[in-house]
Amino acid sequence: MTFRATLRTLRLILPAALIFSASAAEPPPRPYWHSSMVHKAWTKQEGAPTAVFGITQDQRGMLWFAANDGVYRFDGARFERLTAIDGNKLRSSNTNAILAVGSALWVGYSFGGVSVFDHGQAHHYGVEQGLPVRTIYQVVRSGDGTMWCSTADGLYWLDGAHWRYVEAADGLVPGNVHYFTALPDGSILADHPTGVYRNTPGSHRFRKVAGGQGIEIHTLLSNGDVLLVNQARQFFRYAALTGASAPLQFPPDVPPLDPFLDARGAIWVNNDAGLTLLGPDMRPLRTFAGLNNLSGKQVYNTLDDREGNLWLTTENGVDRIRESRLTAVPLPTRMFRAMSVQPDPDGTVWISNHKTDGDYDVATFGLRPDGSRIETPLSNMTASMLAPDGSLWFGNGQMLWQREHGAWRQWPLPPNLQGSDVQYMAVDRSGRMWLSMVRNGAYVFRDGAWQAGGGIAALTKLTPVSLHADPQGRVWFGYTSNRLAVLDGAALRQYGAADGLDVGNVAAILSYRGQLLVSGDQGVALLDGQRFVPLHDADGQALRGASAMVVTRKGELWLHGADGLTRVAAADLASGLASRRLRVDHFDNLDGYRGQPSQVRPLAVLSEAADGRMWYATSASVGWIDPANIAHNPQAPTAQVTTLRTDQRQYDARADLVLPQHSSNLEIEFTAAILSIPERVRFRYRLIGQEQAWRDAGARRAAFYTNLGPGSYRFEVLAANEDGVWSATPATLEFSIEPAFMQTVWFKLLCGVLALALAGGLYWWRLALVTARIGERLRERLRERERIARALHDNFLQSVQALMMQFNLIKHGLPPDDPVQAQIDAALDTADQVLGEGREQVLSLRLNHELSGDLEAALSGLGHILAARHGASFVLTVKGTPKPLRAAAAAEAYAIGREALLNAFRHACSDEVTVELRHASAQFSLQVRDCGRGMAAEVYERGHRPGHFGLTGMRERAHDVGGALEIRSVAGQGTTVTLRLPARRAYARKAADKLPSMPN
Template sequence: MNLVRAMSLLYAALLCGCLLCPAASAQPSPSVPPRLQEQFTHTGWSALDNGPTDVLGIAQTSDGWLWLAAGTGLYRFDGKRFERMDSVDGNTLLSSNVRTLYASPEGGLWVGYRMGGGLSHFYNGRARHYGAGEGLPGGAINSMVRAPDGTLWLTARDGLARLAGGGGRFEIVGAEAGLPQRRARQVLFDRTGRQWVAMQGGVYSRPDGDEPFQPAWPRRDISALALAPDGTVWGSDADKIYRMLPQAPAGQQPARPALHGNGMHFDRDGNMWLFRGGDVERRPNPTAASGHDAPQLLELGGGLAQSFLQDREGNVWIGTSAGLDRFRRNRLLTLPLHAQFNYPAIAPAPGGGIWAGDRVGMLRALGPDGVRGSVLDDQASALYRDPHGVLWAGNANAVWRVGGRAGAGVPTRYPLPPQAQSYEVQAMSAAPDGGLWVSVVRAGLYLLKDGQWRHQGGLPGEFPTSLAGEADGTLWAGYIRNRITRIRSRQITHYGTEQGLEVGIVLALYRDGERLWVGGERGVAWFDGGRFVTLHGRQGEAFRGVSGIARTALGDLWLFGTEGLSRIGADQLEPALRRPQPSVEVDYERFDAHDGLLGAASQLRPMPSLVMADDGLLWMASANRINWIDPSRISRNPVPPQVLVQGVAVGEQRYSPLPGLELPKSTSGLRLDFTALNLSMPERVRFRYRLDGVDLDWQDPGARRQAFYTNLAPGSYRFRVVAANEDGVWSPREAELAFVIPPTFVQTLWFKLLCALGAVAALGLLYRWRLREVTRQLRQRIEERADERERIARALHDTFLQSVQGLMLRMHTLLVRLPPDGEARALVEKILDQSDQVLAEGRNQVNGLRNVNQYQHDLQRLFGELGQQLREQHAASFVLIVTGQPAALKDDAGEHLYHIGREALLNAFRHASAGRIELELGYGADHVTLQVRDNGNGIADTIMADGSRPGHWGLTGMRERAAKLGTTLELWSRPSLGTAVRITASAAAAYAVQHKLSPLRRWLTREAA
């Protein structure tokens, strides 16, 4: 037993030594250099992706387009879509069989052809073609390069040629410069200005343009040249890579290849990209040829590597016989290990890096460079580093304490209690007085203290999925069913939906100073001291499945969930934390597979899936990989995307974006196509556009590269669009397209004017017709009224007057028989005189019915004549008063006013016994007034109360006529003071035409009234 115990202590001491001094005593595995797959994201396009094949040349013009010379023609690429180009800016290619490309720094594109040779220069919408007549060598164009002095050098099947800046004719360079008349392959200028030329059979060089070329060393059939960052020139034949020298070294040593490959290129960071058939090898420097350096290999898309380009955003493009490959540097790097993990658990290691353990059975210290040491040869389902720096590891059998002051750093094993055996440890957190809280799957929460286990009761039936402790000993425990429990001084408090918690399964609890963060199945929240506040991202982002949370020293919040790694900047987070509301929205940045993240955050075990190391690096664990990122040194793309409007589509017809674009008439709906030249992450390019005259503000289509408009009216329009790259760098200039939709004949101004004139004419005709119709109706009504008057007159004449006349004749017969001097005869004569008067009045009424007076014009005349007649018959004076400006009245209005005034005058003269009678007729701007006044006896109270005398209808008729004018009859009377009858008719009811008075005359009229 003692021997066994001694061996165990020795083994534990060795393990502790591995932890504390891995470099000195543990003999860790040598660092594994990062593989190409772990530094770059590789994307390939082939014929299956509608991409070109047999890519022989690649160039990027100053506007951002990526151009490809392929066996099937010339293509351009914006990062999303390939376009086969049979013409450039409307200028047709000499041939679709292109061989090589060159993009001038000042803009434009040079295109060299393969079969039949020839060269085209496309610049500023123009094209210039070169052939034998312009001094061009015969055969396929192999390469083009610009010399330091601006001269364009060209290699072809039949030799070498140059074109001076601004010149229009090539000059062939051959025997007079010391070169053989052979196939020319490539021209290169090194840092000293020396010119190198790869010809069939060998390489030649010269220090300047005034001296002849001399053979370079080694004398081999070099097909391609490359300039290294240190200024050395390298050449490759079909199988080997050589370092080139202007002349052979002393001693005539045989040439030995430095590397093996059929081509090489250098990127801007000085790395060599070595072509080896269908593979690519990337070396940090060209002299690293020793055998112990592990190659950084990556298989291409099955084709032979043929061309190379590094674009302005830093991406590396390789053209192959099978298609096109892109290598984009990752922002999240994968830990370089030969073997993959199996659901790793992670925890920060002292001083930087992490501890990682998994189900394979090895607990190791890891850093960005790989494995730094190993400690335990056992499985780990959970890792936890307590505030004292002690590492705790748990699995299905025990909990290990690794390091720390207790036990002098000797790893200590604490077997799980019998009831928790075979169930994995889910989470751990420090307890007061050196204890440890341990959550065991299906067994619940335990407290490990002084080597003893105690089960914690009073908690929900499920086991805690996550634990987080506070400095005062408070423990927070998260559960599956959207519940969190706080244990403080043996007091247990439960939180759930009633307290604002809406995260579903609780996957992560994280202490950020005094603030508690919660990550879960349905989102993220923080505890404000009383309730939980939900955190949302813009445009409805919920941050789902977050099982790892960290906050950096700069205040940025990092969340690792099922949709990737999210960063919320401190400038967004701090204002959100100060807003007292149930939920807040913030802008965020997302890192996912496009950034090199492989896999997603764990949703069960182990957790947490994200930790921040002591050196500030963030580490993420997925199912079989561990990624890391330096939050303070995230690579950014500073190149703004170039935005282009590619065309307009109306139905099935497409129109090029040319100046003065005029679309067909009757166009009401269209589609505008646009793009942004971003070659790194075209999937994350965001656009904003607006159509002036239609959109009031900028529209946000997200990543969509089309705009749709309907119900457009004829007119001139201007479409504008801008774009931002994956890092939010917006294009400095808008892309614009102005176009015109001409109107059809029915949409022209002339047609509208004609329609307006037609409408006016129609309204005029309608008015005239209506006027005639109203006139006809009025005439018909007048005729009907005249006929009725004549009928009444006939009836009066034929009945009443004839009867009265007969009665008078009989009375006359009686008079003849009476004695001349008798009292009876005098009485009968008096009766006959009264009968004559009644008969005269009857005839007057008949004449009035048969003669239609012009009441609307002659009221003052009619009243004057009537008053004079009555004055002659009765002993009373009469005065007619007219105020205002007389105006024409409506026929019925004038008639009603006349009869009302006539009846009032008759009553005044006959019954009032008045000495003075006045009739006042007033023409006002807003009304017409008629008033009859006398100073007679007045009207009895009974008549005023009843409205008329029995058997008399004068007052009743006056009131009825007043009602037809839309007003009422005003009657005033006092005994011995007289009587006044007044009626006021509105201008609309009285005047034939709206009566208008000047303000001054209206005032005078009112004052007079």
């Protein structure tokens, strides 16, 4: 089998650019890779596909893979294997080619045919549409919008709804076209067994532009660059747009078995040793060694995504290679563990390591800006410092070294300090160098002379962990266990936990605009007056412990702790210290950080170089980051809703989704394609119809809702990438929940009607009950009135009558001319008047309508009795259709009418009294009218007779029953009393409103 046949069989090395549409906007050119890169591999264990034959990226940033067990979708965090897309099944799970064009996804199958999935619809092409029953290798879109696909037979292009074959007459003889790509000018560049062919833009005519028999294509890029190899295994880089060809010379130790190009123009070599990146000078820049790094041994496909990551597929899974924000420098093989870094003013960075038990003794060296090294006589350095005068100082357990103007000077430690490592160095304003000597406290070194504690006995007892000389001339000494001292002149002041210091071992001390910062393994604190206060980040979390702190020349604060580097921007530092909250950026293992700073000795693990780069040293690496050129991801992620789940089933996210009744508990899954650092993704979401405020989900990709009612909802979600760039617009999912009958408006209305009916029934039942009780009480009152009437008639009136008869007998027994006769006659007249009034009261008791319930009959009986007694005529008329009156209305109307009749017969001296009852639809009225002498003027104006309350009682009764009383009187022409009651107050609505009559 030839080398070409082997490549074809394994589907090796499909270039990244082949996957993209030529009509898509070209990304800006990316700079060449630097040596520090972050690699991650996913295998089948993490759900990744294996032996991927096609890879593409859609307009939302999602990666799609075509494999022999279906199509896979990847958002940077999770692989999803799909046998259907938007509810439309694939024609086969054995897929080979895949291409995203706009919102459409094109899929080519291993046994022929192409499917297009777009906006929930699917369209399939097969033999009937002109395609052969052969494997679809690739699908590509040219600049004029034409769709192309390649097979073992050759090229095909889509003409409307039918695929056309590129024949020999078009300049391309039949043969296996495996690789082809769309060039920026709209043409197609295709690999053929006989050479490289290119068509005229907008046509289907091809011509050979390079190669020939025995020339194979290894890579095609969208910019027209082609990697060619001949039978002698000589490689050439051919630029299709210019026609220029250049030979490539690979390093002898990197055999070019399967080289390929990426979008940065870099050449990668995949061989038995793994994957090697060659630099612009064709020398190895970085190697990922076989299965120790990559997911597999053989690279099948590559893709450069829109965020600048390089994706590889192997026989075992998927790999991602991206640039790190931290750049590690190559170190000597045996240099590791306790390393330190110290830049000097001329741009050289000095790298040392402290040898511990079992470590190798590696010499300190200087790294120039051009990458070359400077050898030194130093080794096993335990401390370093850049002095204010620009000289460089190093120290260990035997010597103190100074480098100035390129020359080295050295001083041995005094005999009593030999073997006592220099742990920290600082130079105060007077030029004295303070040193922390392990197990020997603090010393001052000046002009070759050593002084224990600088003459302060207290400073010889404890060994400082850190030193700092501030601009005010004070020297600060940091110790273990939250202890700190400051020497101000000859005065020594100590601080501790009682002063708010809570950072653990004081590893670093720093001055910033007259303020003092201290850090340790437990946090960072600021000296506020005479007390220390802890500093927090913007979320209120305590700042992580730091082994070193630096304020750069541009005013940024950098911290180096166990989990990486932390930066506080200059614009945020001053305000953050005032509020005790700092907005920070972290750089950790996701940015290429490895190891941790020295935890035993506070070595120089963080420094600013002359060019502004921040250099750091850890137990595993030495590297730098350029604060002025930190790579950021400007690509705003496109959030998308993927799935909605209820207690019963799962739904694909699609428009106008209708959920069945009782779908009250929902789980909504969402995602966003953030491929560089998906671990730092952030989401926020809300459900319109349930809430208006956004919820922060952090990195969680699901939302949960319970007890949702029926109705329409719109779910919205936004995503932010690792640099806090948020989606321009939220992804939405609109859905509705169908109401059960008990949740419908009709059910609620029915419940309301039933509730009203029940309330009305309860009201009428209560009304009937109360009316019955009132009726019973009225009947009891009626019986009591009858008893009183009988008692008055049978006892009192009879007794008065008997008494009058006795007085008559006494009168007849007296002489006719006896003066007592006149007195007895007067008494008998008075008694007769009392007897008459008593009979009227008895009659009133028996005729009271409040008891009888018949107003017409009661007033008629009373009127005729009074008329006969006073020798006057009485007339009662009824107008309108009589209607039953309410019991209370009838009782009060009778009382008012009775009082008016008594007044008319007794006081008006009228010859005729009339009563009119008028039953109108709007009101009921009672009118009592006489033609007597009328009321006295003063009584009419006042409204009542002094000492009498008849008229006042009539008005009160009318008011109580909700009516109006009108009294008109003209002297010599009579009086008219009119009672008017509204219909709702006067008429009974049902029998319960009427007072039942007593039996005769």
